[in-house]
Amino acid sequence: MKEPIAVPVAIVGAGPVGLAAGLELMRFGIPFQIFEEDDTLSSKPKAGTILPRSLEIFAGEGIIDGVLREGLRFDEVHFVDRPTDKVLMRMLMSPMGDETRYPFIVNLPQNDLEALMQAALCQGGHSIRFQHQLKTISQDAGGCHLWFETPEGPMEVAAQFVLACDGGRSIIRHQLGIEMAGVTHPERFLVADFKVDLDRRTGRPLTYLSYIFDPEEWVIFVRQPRFWRFLIPIPQGASEPSQVEVIDKVRRVVKNSMLPIDFLDMGVYHVHHRTAKTWQKDRIFLLGDAAHLITPVGGLGMNTGIQDANNLAWKIAWVLNHHADRALLETYESERAPIARFNARNQADRNRDVMRMKSPIKRVGRNLILGWMDRADGLQWQASHARSLLGTSYKPARKPPSLLTQIGTARHFVRPPIEVGDRVPDGAVMGSDGKRHHLHSLLEKEFVALLLMDPRKRMAVDPDVPGLHQYVMHRFDAAFDTGLRERALLDPGGHLQKKLGIDEEHFILIRPDAHVEVIAPFLESSSIVQAYQGFIQQQLPTELPKTGVL
Numbered sequence: 001m002k003e004p005i006a007v008p009v010a011i012v013g014a015g016p017v018g019l020a021a022g023l024e025l026m027r028f029g030i031p032f033q034i035f036e037e038d039d040t041l042s043s044k045p046k047a048g049t050i051l052p053r054s055l056e057i058f059a060g061e062g063i064i065d066g067v068l069r070e071g072l073r074f075d076e077v078h079f080v081d082r083p084t085d086k087v088l089m090r091m092l093m094s095p096m097g098d099e100t101r102y103p104f105i106v107n108l109p110q111n112d113l114e115a116l117m118q119a120a121l122c123q124g125g126h127s128i129r130f131q132h133q134l135k136t137i138s139q140d141a142g143g144c145h146l147w148f149e150t151p152e153g154p155m156e157v158a159a160q161f162v163l164a165c166d167g168g169r170s171i172i173r174h175q176l177g178i179e180m181a182g183v184t185h186p187e188r189f190l191v192a193d194f195k196v197d198l199d200r201r202t203g204r205p206l207t208y209l210s211y212i213f214d215p216e217e218w219v220i221f222v223r224q225p226r227f228w229r230f231l232i233p234i235p236q237g238a239s240e241p242s243q244v245e246v247i248d249k250v251r252r253v254v255k256n257s258m259l260p261i262d263f264l265d266m267g268v269y270h271v272h273h274r275t276a277k278t279w280q281k282d283r284i285f286l287l288g289d290a291a292h293l294i295t296p297v298g299g300l301g302m303n304t305g306i307q308d309a310n311n312l313a314w315k316i317a318w319v320l321n322h323h324a325d326r327a328l329l330e331t332y333e334s335e336r337a338p339i340a341r342f343n344a345r346n347q348a349d350r351n352r353d354v355m356r357m358k359s360p361i362k363r364v365g366r367n368l369i370l371g372w373m374d375r376a377d378g379l380q381w382q383a384s385h386a387r388s389l390l391g392t393s394y395k396p397a398r399k400p401p402s403l404l405t406q407i408g409t410a411r412h413f414v415r416p417p418i419e420v421g422d423r424v425p426d427g428a429v430m431g432s433d434g435k436r437h438h439l440h441s442l443l444e445k446e447f448v449a450l451l452l453m454d455p456r457k458r459m460a461v462d463p464d465v466p467g468l469h470q471y472v473m474h475r476f477d478a479a480f481d482t483g484l485r486e487r488a489l490l491d492p493g494g495h496l497q498k499k500l501g502i503d504e505e506h507f508i509l510i511r512p513d514a515h516v517e518v519i520a521p522f523l524e525s526s527s528i529v530q531a532y533q534g535f536i537q538q539q540l541p542t543e544l545p546k547t548g549v550l
């Protein structure tokens with residue numbers, strides 16, 4: 001047995017979520033090691049759709065340029081009635097143009113995304129330990145112990161924290177005895193990739209993501225940067241279609257029996273809707289498919305996992321840097337598990353139900369609602385805010401607006417004010433360095449407090465504390481003799497403040513994952529620092545045990 005190696009954070013699994021977790025920890029300068037049982041990254045294209053919120057996260061992780069360069073960007077998702085070939089609804093991402101720098105979806109095969117992530121990790125000086133298969137894991141008061149099988153023999157690793165990113169069959173989840181709640185659907189999904197020219201299809205041109213509804217056999221078409229993907233259900237008990245049969249099915253859907261098609265690849269997957277009953281056991285955390293298996297109708301599995309990594313990594317960084325106590329880590333499960341359950345049940349599974357609706361009466365109702373959503377700006381905004389995952393919120397459970405309110409706001413829509421738990425919308429401001437900044441780029445390494453106050457009032461603001469930077473944001477710039485110049489963010493015309501919907505003389509405390517933690521009146525100089533420390537320290541029942549690993 002080799003000498004045990006010690007790392008503050010061990011990441012098990014180099015799928016997209018393990019790699020994203022590494023990039024997030026790298027962003028905060030936390031040492032980590034990724035272990036992967038295979039000898040390379042996966043070559044399976046699997047996830048192919050990256051949603052706007054993941055693009056924002058990738059900007060923070062430093063891989064956005066590569067993703068935009070390699071991927072296929074698009075605005076319109078179509079919901080189509082197969083029997084009539086009528087587009088029932090065009091869901092647009094462009095209504096998010098005032099919310100994010102990335103108001104579009106990007107199609108990019110998962111294996112290409114993983115290669116970009118690996119390159120960024122490499123550039124940051126991090127390698128992946130391939131051919132390290134985790135066999136056993138345990139933990140005690142001092143930390144976690146992992147035993148790997150490697151080509152050089154067994155290896156032991158000691159870590160303060162373990163991120164289980166080892167996928168749907170997670171050995172870590174299994175060894176911790178954590179059960180999954182939910183269902184496995186009776187049908188399987190067939191995913192096939194082709195070289196085919198559907199761009200110049202006669203009749204209705206295909207957008208880059210189409211959900212084609214049919215009670216007998218629904219279909220999803222996804223345009224990837226270099227090929228087309230086709231997804232259909234295989235009914236319970238039916239055998240897998242051959243390549244020839246699949247090609248025939250594609251031709252039938254696009255109503256062109258002579259269409260030339262080059263077959264590339266095909267896979268059959270079981271479809272689940274399951275989430276882990278527990279996401280944390282002391283120092284070990286489940287992320288991505290290890291924590292949730294989401295039906296791939298809606299492209300939510302990997303996107304949800306990317307958000308898991310974005311939620312947990314800064315908390316681990318704050319704990320390891322002694323800014324916060326370990327109890328902060330418990331907010332990972334309380335915040336993320338409800339989101340994963342919502343994405344699995346109310347988004348992905350509902351998409352599946354809507355696509356295969358059998359009752360003709362229900363289908364008439366569905367088509368009317370979709371037609372209405374297609375035309376009402378407010379409903380379009382709400383749909384794309386939710387579907388892009390920009391609407392993910394960790395706010396305490398709250399009653400959704402009544403149907404009447406929703407109908408009332410559907411046509412003449414005004415963005416609702418932000419609330420605690422929401423992801424803060426992005427927006428441009430002018431910094432004291434004379435440069436234009438995006439609010440989200442200020443959040444890359446720390447908490448940001450925005451004090452919405454006229455700097456001419458010359459209010460006193462406490463000095464910053466580790467992990468927190470305070471800004472005064474206003475439509476009036478701060479003169480040098482106010483003492484606030486270094487903190488000033490000029491918000492021309494008060495545009496960003498109006499978008500946030502928060503009154504002057506308030507402050508907003510925003511976390512490094514862009515979610516709002518506090519909105520409160522600014523009472524005195526210490527208000528902001530107290531609120532920040534209250535959040536990270538009120539959960540400080542014990543000292544971080546000394547493990548000797550750091």
Ligand SMILES: Cc1cc2nc3c(=O)[nH]c(=O)nc-3n(C[C@H](O)[C@H](O)[C@H](O)COP(=O)(O)OP(=O)(O)OC[C@H]3O[C@@H](n4cnc5c(N)ncnc54)[C@H](O)[C@@H]3O)c2cc1C
Nearest residue numbers: 013015016017037047048049134167288289299301302303
């Ligand atoms: C057909 C299909 C289409 C999809 N489309 C989308 C989409 O468009 N958008 C979307 O968001 N999601 C989509 N998904 C879901 C997405 O592919 C998964 O959610 C995603 O792969 C999960 O990533 P992960 O890193 O959690 O797990 P995985 O990708 O499964 O990676 C886990 C890694 O852990 C490694 N590992 C496992 N056990 C061990 C061990 N004992 N020791 C060391 N290493 C280990 C594995 O080798 C693997 O590399 C799709 C899935 C399928 C099947």
